[in-house]
Amino acid sequence: MLHYVRHHIFQYFLILLLFAITVTSISTPIPSFQKFFFVGVAIIVYFIWAMWHHWEDHSLTKSTLLEYIALAGLLFWLLITLAS
Protein backbone atom coordinates (compact mmCIF):
# COMPACT_ATOMS: atom_id res chain seq x y z
CA MET A 1 0.00 0.00 0.00
CA LEU A 2 2.83 2.34 0.94
CA HIS A 3 4.54 1.64 -2.35
CA TYR A 4 1.28 2.36 -4.14
CA VAL A 5 0.90 5.71 -2.40
CA ARG A 6 4.51 6.69 -3.01
CA HIS A 7 4.23 5.70 -6.62
CA HIS A 8 1.16 7.88 -7.06
CA ILE A 9 2.59 10.80 -5.15
CA PHE A 10 5.66 10.70 -7.37
CA GLN A 11 3.49 10.71 -10.47
CA TYR A 12 1.38 13.56 -9.14
CA PHE A 13 4.50 15.50 -8.33
CA LEU A 14 5.78 15.06 -11.88
CA ILE A 15 2.57 16.27 -13.43
CA LEU A 16 2.42 19.28 -11.13
CA LEU A 17 6.03 20.01 -12.00
CA LEU A 18 5.13 19.84 -15.68
CA PHE A 19 2.47 22.50 -15.25
CA ALA A 20 4.63 24.64 -13.01
CA ILE A 21 7.32 24.67 -15.69
CA THR A 22 4.77 25.35 -18.40
CA VAL A 23 3.24 28.28 -16.54
CA THR A 24 6.67 29.71 -15.83
CA SER A 25 7.73 29.28 -19.44
CA ILE A 26 4.73 30.98 -20.94
CA SER A 27 5.04 33.84 -18.48
CA THR A 28 8.36 34.80 -20.00
CA PRO A 29 8.66 37.01 -23.07
CA ILE A 30 8.94 34.40 -25.78
CA PRO A 31 7.22 34.38 -29.16
CA SER A 32 3.56 33.45 -29.11
CA PHE A 33 3.94 30.34 -31.21
CA GLN A 34 6.43 28.98 -28.70
CA LYS A 35 3.97 29.62 -25.91
CA PHE A 36 1.19 27.83 -27.74
CA PHE A 37 3.60 25.02 -28.49
CA PHE A 38 4.48 24.65 -24.81
CA VAL A 39 0.84 24.75 -23.81
CA GLY A 40 -0.10 22.19 -26.44
CA VAL A 41 2.70 19.84 -25.45
CA ALA A 42 1.87 20.16 -21.76
CA ILE A 43 -1.80 19.39 -22.31
CA ILE A 44 -1.07 16.40 -24.56
CA VAL A 45 1.45 15.03 -22.07
CA TYR A 46 -1.04 15.59 -19.26
CA PHE A 47 -3.82 13.78 -21.09
CA ILE A 48 -1.61 10.84 -22.09
CA TRP A 49 -0.26 10.64 -18.55
CA ALA A 50 -3.78 10.62 -17.14
CA MET A 51 -4.94 7.87 -19.47
CA TRP A 52 -1.89 5.77 -18.79
CA HIS A 53 -2.19 6.38 -15.06
CA HIS A 54 -5.80 5.23 -14.92
CA TRP A 55 -5.19 2.36 -17.30
CA GLU A 56 -2.34 1.14 -15.08
CA ASP A 57 -4.58 1.65 -12.08
CA HIS A 58 -7.37 -0.32 -13.76
CA SER A 59 -9.67 2.62 -13.25
CA LEU A 60 -9.95 3.90 -16.79
CA THR A 61 -13.62 4.26 -17.54
CA LYS A 62 -15.60 6.20 -20.06
CA SER A 63 -16.49 8.68 -17.37
CA THR A 64 -12.85 9.16 -16.48
CA LEU A 65 -11.94 9.63 -20.11
CA LEU A 66 -14.60 12.30 -20.56
CA GLU A 67 -13.57 13.99 -17.35
CA TYR A 68 -9.99 14.29 -18.51
CA ILE A 69 -11.01 15.50 -21.93
CA ALA A 70 -13.05 18.23 -20.26
CA LEU A 71 -10.31 19.09 -17.81
CA ALA A 72 -7.64 19.12 -20.50
CA GLY A 73 -9.81 21.51 -22.51
CA LEU A 74 -10.29 23.74 -19.50
CA LEU A 75 -6.59 23.76 -18.69
CA PHE A 76 -5.74 24.43 -22.31
CA TRP A 77 -8.00 27.45 -22.27
CA LEU A 78 -6.60 28.72 -18.98
CA LEU A 79 -3.05 28.43 -20.17
CA ILE A 80 -3.86 30.08 -23.47
CA THR A 81 -5.45 32.92 -21.52
CA LEU A 82 -2.27 33.20 -19.53
CA ALA A 83 -0.07 32.97 -22.61
CA SER A 84 -1.96 35.66 -24.45
Added chain:
Amino acid sequence: MEKLLQLLLPRAKNNHRPHITRHPGIIAVLVTLLTVQTSLNVFFSTNPQILGFATSIYQDQLISLTNTERSKQNLNTLIHNPTLDQAARLKALNMFEENYWAHVSPSGIEPWHWFSVVGYDYSTAGENLARDFDTSSGVVSAWMASPSHSENILYSSFTEIGMAVVNGVLDGQETTLVVQLFGTPPATQQLAVETTQPTPTSLPKDEPTAIILPTATQIPPTPTSAGITLTPSAVPTQTQIKPTELPTPTVEAEPTPTIENSPTPTSKTVELAFNTDNSNGTVLGPLGSHTTNPPVSQFLTANLKALTSIQSFSISRLFTMLIVGTLIGLYASDEIIFKRKGLKRVNAHRIVHVGILIIAFIGIWYGAGGMIL
Protein backbone atom coordinates in the same frame (compact mmCIF):
# COMPACT_ATOMS: atom_id res chain seq x y z
CA MET B 1 -32.24 24.19 -3.82
CA GLU B 2 -31.44 20.53 -3.55
CA LYS B 3 -30.23 20.50 -7.15
CA LEU B 4 -27.94 23.41 -6.43
CA LEU B 5 -26.50 21.60 -3.44
CA GLN B 6 -26.00 18.51 -5.52
CA LEU B 7 -24.27 20.62 -8.10
CA LEU B 8 -21.87 22.18 -5.65
CA LEU B 9 -21.50 19.92 -2.62
CA PRO B 10 -20.91 16.21 -1.98
CA ARG B 11 -24.16 14.65 -0.86
CA ALA B 12 -25.66 11.21 -0.69
CA LYS B 13 -27.85 11.91 -3.71
CA ASN B 14 -24.91 12.77 -5.92
CA ASN B 15 -22.88 9.85 -4.62
CA HIS B 16 -20.77 12.25 -2.60
CA ARG B 17 -19.40 13.96 -5.62
CA PRO B 18 -20.62 17.39 -6.76
CA HIS B 19 -21.91 17.43 -10.28
CA ILE B 20 -19.74 20.36 -11.19
CA THR B 21 -16.59 18.33 -10.57
CA ARG B 22 -17.77 15.61 -12.93
CA HIS B 23 -17.09 15.84 -16.61
CA PRO B 24 -20.45 17.42 -17.54
CA GLY B 25 -19.82 20.14 -14.97
CA ILE B 26 -16.29 20.79 -16.17
CA ILE B 27 -17.50 20.90 -19.76
CA ALA B 28 -20.16 23.38 -18.73
CA VAL B 29 -17.51 25.56 -17.09
CA LEU B 30 -15.35 25.35 -20.20
CA VAL B 31 -18.24 26.24 -22.48
CA THR B 32 -19.09 29.19 -20.24
CA LEU B 33 -15.52 30.43 -20.38
CA LEU B 34 -15.35 30.04 -24.14
CA THR B 35 -18.69 31.79 -24.60
CA VAL B 36 -17.76 34.75 -22.43
CA GLN B 37 -14.32 35.08 -23.98
CA THR B 38 -15.64 34.81 -27.51
CA SER B 39 -18.34 37.35 -26.78
CA LEU B 40 -15.78 39.76 -25.39
CA ASN B 41 -13.51 39.27 -28.37
CA VAL B 42 -16.33 39.83 -30.83
CA PHE B 43 -17.57 42.88 -28.96
CA PHE B 44 -14.23 44.56 -28.69
CA SER B 45 -13.03 43.65 -32.16
CA THR B 46 -16.16 45.18 -33.68
CA ASN B 47 -15.79 48.29 -31.58
CA PRO B 48 -13.36 50.42 -33.52
CA GLN B 49 -12.60 52.96 -30.84
CA ILE B 50 -11.20 50.39 -28.49
CA LEU B 51 -7.47 49.98 -28.49
CA GLY B 52 -5.86 46.68 -29.12
CA PHE B 53 -3.46 47.30 -26.30
CA ALA B 54 -4.66 46.71 -22.84
CA THR B 55 -3.12 49.38 -20.73
CA SER B 56 -4.10 52.24 -18.58
CA ILE B 57 -0.65 53.63 -18.16
CA TYR B 58 -0.38 57.37 -18.24
CA GLN B 59 2.66 59.52 -18.42
CA ASP B 60 1.37 62.01 -15.88
CA GLN B 61 0.52 59.26 -13.42
CA LEU B 62 3.94 57.70 -13.79
CA ILE B 63 5.66 60.98 -13.11
CA SER B 64 3.36 61.73 -10.22
CA LEU B 65 3.90 58.31 -8.69
CA THR B 66 7.64 58.62 -9.16
CA ASN B 67 7.64 61.96 -7.39
CA THR B 68 5.46 60.53 -4.66
CA GLU B 69 8.09 57.89 -4.01
CA ARG B 70 10.76 60.56 -3.94
CA SER B 71 8.77 62.75 -1.60
CA LYS B 72 8.51 59.85 0.83
CA GLN B 73 12.27 60.02 1.07
CA ASN B 74 12.26 63.82 1.32
CA LEU B 75 13.89 64.13 -2.07
CA ASN B 76 13.41 66.90 -4.55
CA THR B 77 10.50 66.70 -6.97
CA LEU B 78 11.55 65.82 -10.48
CA ILE B 79 10.54 68.33 -13.08
CA HIS B 80 8.84 67.00 -16.16
CA ASN B 81 10.98 67.79 -19.17
CA PRO B 82 9.29 67.25 -22.56
CA THR B 83 12.69 66.96 -24.20
CA LEU B 84 13.33 63.87 -22.12
CA ASP B 85 9.91 62.62 -23.18
CA GLN B 86 11.05 62.82 -26.77
CA ALA B 87 14.26 60.96 -25.96
CA ALA B 88 12.25 58.30 -24.17
CA ARG B 89 9.88 58.00 -27.07
CA LEU B 90 12.75 57.65 -29.51
CA LYS B 91 14.20 54.92 -27.35
CA ALA B 92 10.89 53.07 -27.25
CA LEU B 93 10.43 53.39 -31.00
CA ASN B 94 13.94 52.10 -31.52
CA MET B 95 13.20 49.11 -29.33
CA PHE B 96 10.24 48.26 -31.52
CA GLU B 97 12.22 49.06 -34.65
CA GLU B 98 15.12 46.80 -33.77
CA ASN B 99 12.97 44.40 -31.76
CA TYR B 100 14.95 44.25 -28.56
CA TRP B 101 14.32 44.40 -24.85
CA ALA B 102 17.47 45.83 -23.38
CA HIS B 103 19.13 49.07 -22.42
CA VAL B 104 21.55 48.77 -25.31
CA SER B 105 20.27 47.96 -28.77
CA PRO B 106 21.62 45.02 -30.78
CA SER B 107 23.40 47.52 -32.95
CA GLY B 108 25.09 49.01 -29.92
CA ILE B 109 23.04 52.14 -29.42
CA GLU B 110 23.22 53.10 -25.79
CA PRO B 111 20.47 54.89 -23.90
CA TRP B 112 22.18 58.23 -23.76
CA HIS B 113 22.38 58.35 -27.53
CA TRP B 114 18.78 59.51 -27.47
CA PHE B 115 19.62 62.31 -25.09
CA SER B 116 22.01 63.75 -27.61
CA VAL B 117 19.61 63.16 -30.49
CA VAL B 118 17.03 65.43 -28.91
CA GLY B 119 19.67 67.84 -27.71
CA TYR B 120 19.38 67.24 -24.00
CA ASP B 121 22.54 68.30 -22.27
CA TYR B 122 23.15 66.38 -19.10
CA SER B 123 25.67 65.70 -16.45
CA THR B 124 23.94 62.65 -15.03
CA ALA B 125 21.24 60.51 -16.50
CA GLY B 126 19.46 57.25 -15.96
CA GLU B 127 16.95 54.95 -17.54
CA ASN B 128 14.29 52.55 -16.31
CA LEU B 129 12.31 50.31 -18.63
CA ALA B 130 9.09 48.37 -18.23
CA ARG B 131 6.81 46.38 -20.46
CA ASP B 132 3.58 44.39 -20.36
CA PHE B 133 2.10 46.23 -17.41
CA ASP B 134 -1.52 47.23 -17.20
CA THR B 135 -1.40 50.17 -14.88
CA SER B 136 0.86 53.06 -13.97
CA SER B 137 0.95 52.00 -10.35
CA GLY B 138 1.96 48.50 -11.39
CA VAL B 139 4.94 49.87 -13.26
CA VAL B 140 6.15 52.10 -10.45
CA SER B 141 5.52 49.43 -7.84
CA ALA B 142 7.63 46.97 -9.80
CA TRP B 143 10.41 49.48 -10.13
CA MET B 144 10.29 50.28 -6.46
CA ALA B 145 10.41 46.58 -5.63
CA SER B 146 13.67 46.33 -7.51
CA PRO B 147 16.61 47.74 -5.54
CA SER B 148 18.43 48.81 -8.64
CA HIS B 149 15.48 50.55 -10.24
CA SER B 150 14.32 52.18 -7.05
CA GLU B 151 17.82 53.51 -6.57
CA ASN B 152 17.38 55.28 -9.88
CA ILE B 153 14.03 56.68 -8.85
CA LEU B 154 15.40 57.79 -5.51
CA TYR B 155 18.66 59.14 -6.76
CA SER B 156 18.97 62.54 -5.21
CA SER B 157 20.97 64.22 -7.94
CA PHE B 158 18.34 63.81 -10.62
CA THR B 159 16.30 66.91 -11.20
CA GLU B 160 14.34 66.17 -14.37
CA ILE B 161 12.28 63.33 -15.71
CA GLY B 162 10.82 62.28 -19.03
CA MET B 163 8.52 59.40 -19.85
CA ALA B 164 7.22 57.62 -22.89
CA VAL B 165 4.44 55.07 -23.02
CA VAL B 166 4.44 53.53 -26.47
CA ASN B 167 2.43 50.66 -27.90
CA GLY B 168 3.93 48.34 -30.46
CA VAL B 169 4.89 44.82 -31.31
CA LEU B 170 7.92 43.33 -29.61
CA ASP B 171 8.97 39.74 -30.11
CA GLY B 172 5.78 39.21 -32.04
CA GLN B 173 3.61 40.36 -29.18
CA GLU B 174 1.59 43.49 -28.79
CA THR B 175 2.90 45.28 -25.79
CA THR B 176 3.26 48.60 -24.10
CA LEU B 177 6.74 49.84 -23.46
CA VAL B 178 7.42 52.34 -20.73
CA VAL B 179 10.66 54.26 -20.88
CA GLN B 180 11.57 56.45 -17.96
CA LEU B 181 14.51 58.78 -18.32
CA PHE B 182 16.15 60.84 -15.64
CA GLY B 183 18.47 63.70 -16.17
CA THR B 184 20.41 66.39 -14.48
CA PRO B 185 21.41 69.33 -16.60
CA PRO B 186 25.02 70.33 -16.00
CA ALA B 187 24.08 73.63 -14.48
CA THR B 188 22.03 71.98 -11.78
CA GLN B 189 24.43 69.20 -10.93
CA GLN B 190 26.41 71.22 -8.49
CA LEU B 191 23.30 72.58 -6.83
CA ALA B 192 21.79 69.15 -6.49
CA VAL B 193 24.93 67.77 -4.98
CA GLU B 194 25.30 70.62 -2.61
CA THR B 195 21.75 70.42 -1.41
CA THR B 196 21.33 66.72 -1.19
CA GLN B 197 24.79 65.32 -0.74
CA PRO B 198 26.69 67.68 1.42
CA THR B 199 29.51 65.31 2.17
CA PRO B 200 30.30 63.30 -0.91
CA THR B 201 33.27 61.07 -0.77
CA SER B 202 35.82 62.62 -2.97
CA LEU B 203 37.53 60.74 -5.66
CA PRO B 204 40.97 61.69 -6.83
CA LYS B 205 40.49 64.95 -8.60
CA ASP B 206 42.46 63.99 -11.64
CA GLU B 207 40.31 60.96 -12.31
CA PRO B 208 37.08 61.15 -14.21
CA THR B 209 34.13 60.83 -11.94
CA ALA B 210 31.34 58.43 -12.49
CA ILE B 211 28.05 57.76 -10.89
CA ILE B 212 27.48 54.08 -10.75
CA LEU B 213 23.91 53.19 -10.33
CA PRO B 214 21.94 50.05 -10.77
CA THR B 215 20.88 48.06 -13.71
CA ALA B 216 18.80 50.83 -14.92
CA THR B 217 21.50 52.42 -16.91
CA GLN B 218 23.23 55.28 -15.32
CA ILE B 219 25.23 57.58 -17.42
CA PRO B 220 28.29 58.94 -15.79
CA PRO B 221 28.59 62.63 -15.76
CA THR B 222 30.84 64.42 -18.06
CA PRO B 223 33.41 66.01 -15.83
CA THR B 224 32.24 69.46 -15.12
CA SER B 225 34.18 72.55 -14.63
CA ALA B 226 32.94 72.64 -11.09
CA GLY B 227 34.89 69.52 -10.39
CA ILE B 228 31.96 67.67 -8.95
CA THR B 229 32.79 64.40 -7.38
CA LEU B 230 30.23 61.86 -6.47
CA THR B 231 30.51 58.67 -4.62
CA PRO B 232 30.38 55.57 -6.75
CA SER B 233 27.63 53.38 -5.53
CA ALA B 234 28.40 50.05 -4.06
CA VAL B 235 25.99 48.38 -6.43
CA PRO B 236 28.17 46.06 -8.46
CA THR B 237 25.98 45.46 -11.44
CA GLN B 238 26.72 48.64 -13.19
CA THR B 239 29.13 49.10 -15.99
CA GLN B 240 31.22 52.12 -15.62
CA ILE B 241 31.74 54.00 -18.79
CA LYS B 242 34.63 56.21 -19.38
CA PRO B 243 33.62 59.73 -20.10
CA THR B 244 35.69 59.69 -23.24
CA GLU B 245 33.38 57.05 -24.64
CA LEU B 246 30.31 59.07 -24.09
CA PRO B 247 28.61 60.88 -26.85
CA THR B 248 28.86 64.53 -26.33
CA PRO B 249 25.42 65.90 -25.81
CA THR B 250 24.88 68.84 -28.02
CA VAL B 251 22.34 71.53 -27.73
CA GLU B 252 20.54 71.81 -30.99
CA ALA B 253 17.75 73.97 -32.19
CA GLU B 254 15.73 73.38 -29.09
CA PRO B 255 17.70 74.20 -26.01
CA THR B 256 17.37 72.08 -22.98
CA PRO B 257 14.54 73.53 -21.00
CA THR B 258 15.74 75.18 -17.91
CA ILE B 259 14.37 74.27 -14.57
CA GLU B 260 11.42 76.35 -13.70
CA ASN B 261 9.69 76.93 -10.47
CA SER B 262 6.48 75.46 -11.74
CA PRO B 263 6.69 71.68 -11.65
CA THR B 264 4.08 71.26 -14.33
CA PRO B 265 4.89 72.50 -17.79
CA THR B 266 2.31 74.65 -19.37
CA SER B 267 0.10 73.17 -21.99
CA LYS B 268 1.87 73.53 -25.25
CA THR B 269 3.04 71.62 -28.22
CA VAL B 270 6.71 70.97 -28.21
CA GLU B 271 8.29 70.37 -31.53
CA LEU B 272 11.84 69.32 -31.37
CA ALA B 273 14.48 69.55 -33.98
CA PHE B 274 16.28 66.28 -33.80
CA ASN B 275 18.41 64.11 -35.91
CA THR B 276 16.47 61.04 -36.97
CA ASP B 277 19.62 59.29 -38.02
CA ASN B 278 21.02 57.18 -35.30
CA SER B 279 24.47 55.76 -35.30
CA ASN B 280 23.31 52.66 -37.06
CA GLY B 281 21.80 54.49 -39.93
CA THR B 282 18.31 53.48 -38.98
CA VAL B 283 15.82 56.19 -39.55
CA LEU B 284 13.05 56.32 -37.07
CA GLY B 285 9.63 57.47 -38.00
CA PRO B 286 8.61 61.02 -37.40
CA LEU B 287 7.76 61.76 -33.86
CA GLY B 288 5.14 64.28 -34.60
CA SER B 289 4.34 66.58 -31.81
CA HIS B 290 4.17 65.98 -28.15
CA THR B 291 1.42 67.64 -26.26
CA THR B 292 1.41 68.04 -22.58
CA ASN B 293 -1.71 68.78 -20.63
CA PRO B 294 -4.16 68.27 -23.47
CA PRO B 295 -7.56 69.86 -23.42
CA VAL B 296 -10.11 68.32 -21.12
CA SER B 297 -12.11 66.79 -23.97
CA GLN B 298 -9.04 65.02 -25.34
CA PHE B 299 -8.08 63.91 -21.89
CA LEU B 300 -11.51 62.43 -21.25
CA THR B 301 -11.60 60.72 -24.62
CA ALA B 302 -8.19 59.20 -24.11
CA ASN B 303 -9.07 58.02 -20.64
CA LEU B 304 -12.35 56.57 -21.80
CA LYS B 305 -10.61 54.57 -24.50
CA ALA B 306 -7.99 53.34 -22.12
CA LEU B 307 -10.59 52.55 -19.50
CA THR B 308 -12.61 50.52 -21.97
CA SER B 309 -9.46 48.80 -23.11
CA ILE B 310 -8.35 47.84 -19.67
CA GLN B 311 -11.84 46.64 -18.94
CA SER B 312 -11.83 44.34 -21.94
CA PHE B 313 -8.58 42.94 -20.75
CA SER B 314 -9.44 42.69 -17.09
CA ILE B 315 -12.91 41.30 -17.54
CA SER B 316 -11.52 38.35 -19.41
CA ARG B 317 -8.83 37.72 -16.84
CA LEU B 318 -11.01 38.34 -13.84
CA PHE B 319 -13.75 36.12 -15.14
CA THR B 320 -11.26 33.35 -15.81
CA MET B 321 -9.79 33.72 -12.36
CA LEU B 322 -13.24 33.75 -10.83
CA ILE B 323 -14.18 30.51 -12.53
CA VAL B 324 -10.91 28.83 -11.66
CA GLY B 325 -11.08 30.09 -8.10
CA THR B 326 -14.60 28.76 -7.77
CA LEU B 327 -13.54 25.38 -9.07
CA ILE B 328 -10.63 25.26 -6.65
CA GLY B 329 -12.94 26.21 -3.81
CA LEU B 330 -15.45 23.55 -4.78
CA TYR B 331 -12.80 20.87 -5.02
CA ALA B 332 -11.40 21.93 -1.67
CA SER B 333 -14.80 22.04 0.03
CA ASP B 334 -15.58 18.70 -1.52
CA GLU B 335 -12.52 17.17 0.09
CA ILE B 336 -13.19 18.81 3.44
CA ILE B 337 -16.84 17.75 3.59
CA PHE B 338 -15.91 14.29 2.41
CA LYS B 339 -13.37 13.84 5.15
CA ARG B 340 -15.71 15.23 7.79
CA LYS B 341 -18.20 12.59 6.84
CA GLY B 342 -15.52 9.99 7.44
CA LEU B 343 -15.61 8.76 3.89
CA LYS B 344 -12.64 7.66 1.85
CA ARG B 345 -12.04 7.86 -1.86
CA VAL B 346 -10.31 5.18 -3.81
CA ASN B 347 -8.31 7.58 -5.95
CA ALA B 348 -6.91 10.99 -5.27
CA HIS B 349 -6.37 12.32 -8.75
CA ARG B 350 -8.62 15.25 -8.03
CA ILE B 351 -5.95 16.55 -5.68
CA VAL B 352 -3.77 16.81 -8.75
CA HIS B 353 -6.54 18.61 -10.57
CA VAL B 354 -6.71 21.14 -7.77
CA GLY B 355 -2.95 21.49 -7.81
CA ILE B 356 -2.91 22.15 -11.53
CA LEU B 357 -5.74 24.64 -11.24
CA ILE B 358 -3.91 26.42 -8.43
CA ILE B 359 -0.79 26.65 -10.60
CA ALA B 360 -2.85 28.07 -13.45
CA PHE B 361 -4.56 30.50 -11.08
CA ILE B 362 -1.25 31.72 -9.71
CA GLY B 363 0.08 32.03 -13.25
CA ILE B 364 -2.86 34.15 -14.35
CA TRP B 365 -2.63 36.21 -11.20
CA TYR B 366 1.04 36.97 -11.55
CA GLY B 367 0.82 37.06 -15.31
CA ALA B 368 -0.81 40.43 -14.91
CA GLY B 369 2.55 41.85 -14.06
CA GLY B 370 5.00 43.00 -16.64
CA MET B 371 8.73 43.10 -16.77
CA ILE B 372 11.20 45.73 -15.87
CA LEU B 373 14.70 46.33 -17.03
